[in-house]
Amino acid sequence: MNYEKVHTEYRVYSIEGRYVNLGLLESFLNLLNATVKVDVSGYSVQGRPIYKCQMGRGDTKILIWSQMHGNESTTTKGLIDFINFLQSGTDKANQILSEYTFVVFPMLNPDGSEVYTRVNANEIDLNRDFQELTQPESKLLMDCHNAFKPDYCYNLHDQRTVFGVGLTGKPATMSFLAPSFNEEKEYNDSRIKAVVAIMKMVKSLQHFIPGQISRFDDSFNSNCVGDQFQSLGTSTVLIEAGHYPNDYEREETRKYVFIALLSVFYSSSENVVVDCVLSDYLNIPQNIPNYYDIVYKNVRVNYDNSDLITNFALQFREQLVNNKVVFNAFVAKVGNFHDFSGHIEYDAKQALYSDSRSNFPILDEKADFSLNNKLKFVNGLVKN
Structure with missing residues (x-):
């Protein structure tokens, strides 16, 4: 059949x-x-x-x-x-x-x-x-x-x-x-x-x-x-x-x-x-x-006045808005996690992370940020 x-x-x-x-x-x-x-x-x-x-x-x-x-x-x-x-x-x-x-x-x-x-x-x-x-x-x-x-x-x-x-x-x-x-x-x-x-x-x-x-x-x-x-x-x-x-x-x-x-x-x-x-x-x-929705690798962050290369991952949270489910991305993990994969994976190539709050991704925060102050990400995805 x-x-x-x-x-x-x-x-x-x-x-x-x-x-x-x-x-x-x-x-x-x-x-x-x-x-x-x-x-x-x-x-x-x-x-x-x-x-x-x-x-x-x-x-x-x-x-x-x-x-x-x-x-x-x-x-x-x-x-x-x-x-x-x-x-x-x-x-x-x-x-x-x-x-x-x-x-x-x-x-x-x-x-x-x-x-x-x-x-x-x-x-x-x-x-x-x-x-x-x-x-x-x-x-x-x-x-x-x-x-x-x-x-x-x-x-x-x-x-x-x-x-x-x-x-x-x-x-x-x-x-x-x-x-x-x-x-x-x-x-x-x-x-x-x-x-x-x-x-x-x-x-x-x-x-x-x-x-x-x-x-x-x-x-x-x-x-x-x-x-x-x-x-x-x-x-x-x-x-x-x-x-x-x-x-x-x-x-x-x-x-x-x-x-x-x-x-x-x-x-x-x-x-x-x-x-x-x-x-x-x-x-x-x-x-x-062992999956996250989006994984960013080789991200440069400024932590305690030092530059570090790290990874971070986002997970979508589902919310019902006007009879439609929307997916909002939040930071779920920061660090090295070799046994995990991302449904979407992004190699930042050591670009510097920044957002409106800090120079380091914070757990449970909404995923709106920039890399090298040029490439902007909204809800975890590149803004066109």
């Missing part, structure tokens, strides 16, 4: 950018045909509807949710594209619908999505609420899991730009995890099934983003939804959408989310050798926080 061509055809172009709120989701849901049954499954803390989409008639039951964290919208976009494909009436879509029954929550945290925050309106991280179940959004998902009794769960998230693929120097564009079900991080049949599903996705994605796929940390935390569902015997897959070069809007990464979902449900169910697939999975490099 030509996955890129299929995505181009069924991508929902009316929904783009990092800010995806309930209004945008509803604009898509209102256009769905009878293939997808849409219901309000419950309500958020602030009374916003939480929509459930059901489609398919197959024996294998799949539960998927996205935007559990309100500021993690990339997987929502890829999931919307996938739903759009499933309602297409094509032979490929009908084949998937004949084999699977899907229950999908495209936006589990509409309150957080509205204001672009990780937490819900009670400032609770929903992904740390699956022991006590204190929040209506958490209870809704758990109640659905218990009633639907899915064979597989797919837990969709975004991850920050700080993550790289091991020590390879490449960004972690897509990361996966078959969560642990106990402190010992053992593998039972349920977890192995999740591993098999992940390797189907990885096999397809390697053609598009070779070397940019990592494995998320599998430390057990019973408060997390994935670990909780895995411990209940449901094969659970974590998908983390990360950074692709020069793609801060995550429009390229959404394509890889779509390809991951389409490939895992369209691929054949051939027999697999468990030892082999587990070995392949464990050989995926782990996610490591």
Whole structure:
């Protein structure tokens, strides 16, 4: 299958950018045909509807949710594209619908999505609420899991730009995890099934983003939804959408989310050798926080009346302004950091640093500065 061509055809172009709120989701849901049954499954803390989409008639039951964290919208976009494909009436879509029954929550945290925050309106991280179940959004998902009794769960998230693929120097564009079900991080049949599903996705994605796929940390935390569902015997897959070069809007990464979902449900169910697939999975490099957004090397600074050559790094902070996410660069680290890379790297060639406050970059300060008092940088980038 030509996955890129299929995505181009069924991508929902009316929904783009990092800010995806309930209004945008509803604009898509209102256009769905009878293939997808849409219901309000419950309500958020602030009374916003939480929509459930059901489609398919197959024996294998799949539960998927996205935007559990309100500021993690990339997987929502890829999931919307996938739903759009499933309602297409094509032979490929009908084949998937004949084999699977899907229950999908495209936006589990509409309150957080509205204001672009990780937490819900009670400032609770929903992904740390699956022991006590204190929040209506958490209870809704758990109640659905218990009633639907899915064979597989797919837990969709975004991850920050700080993550790289091991020590390879490449960004972690897509990361996966078959969560642990106990402190010992053992593998039972349920977890192995999740591993098999992940390797189907990885096999397809390697053609598009070779070397940019990592494995998320599998430390057990019973408060997390994935670990909780895995411990209940449901094969659970974590998908983390990360950074692709020069793609801060995550429009390229959404394509890889779509390809991951389409490939895992369209691929054949051939027999697999468990030892082999587990070995392949464990050989995926782990996610490591070893990236900054921008790194400046060989910068001359004046510190304690002495000239020094150093490096410094910036990290973008995301802020919602007029329904658009803007990226503001702040100084995150100063000094030597050989094990870190920058998504953008700039060799200052010993040019002298200066800003309106000092001749030395200060941690947590906004990145507006000059080199040699000539080349001006605004928000970390060269001013034209």
